[in-house]
Amino acid sequence: MQHGVAVVGFALLSISPVQAAQRSSTSLVRDLYRTYAWQAISASDAPFGKPLLQEKETVLRRYFTPELTSLLLADQRCVASTREVCNLGFDPMFASQDPAASDLAIRPTGSQTVMVEFTYPSNGEKVTLEYRMVRRGDQWRIDDIKYHNWQKASLKQMLSHKPARGQP
Known part of the structure; x- marks a missing residue:
């Protein structure tokens, strides 16, 4: 029994800091998809809970940096007050x-970048999202998402624009 504990201990010690950091940043993105991927298979949120973009601040802060959380919440307030996009x-x-x-597929491409790649079933288009990660203490958060299929447009960029005329 002690032999098994020593092997596990050695295995844990043999993981480099870079591998541990990649695993942690990747784990956060995996958790996001594990929790909210239902949005891709169900039109109803009744059995699953709220969609990501309707979540409260406390939930959004589990995944996103304070800056990105603030931008997402500002967009939520705009939608609620105008009842429009x-x-x-x-x-x-x-x-x-x-x-x-x-x-x-979710894979690390460095300790601060996680790539998500998938195919749209309806047209076969390959999609690549680049999650930019920031470490605060021992916690990873998503600071931005770049959309490679949209000339590398950024979620943060899109949310930073002032809403169209007629919207708060």
């Missing part, structure tokens, strides 16, 4: 108004 007219996890994905 403000800056964000799509699901940021799927780069689409109608979330769908097949062959979804």
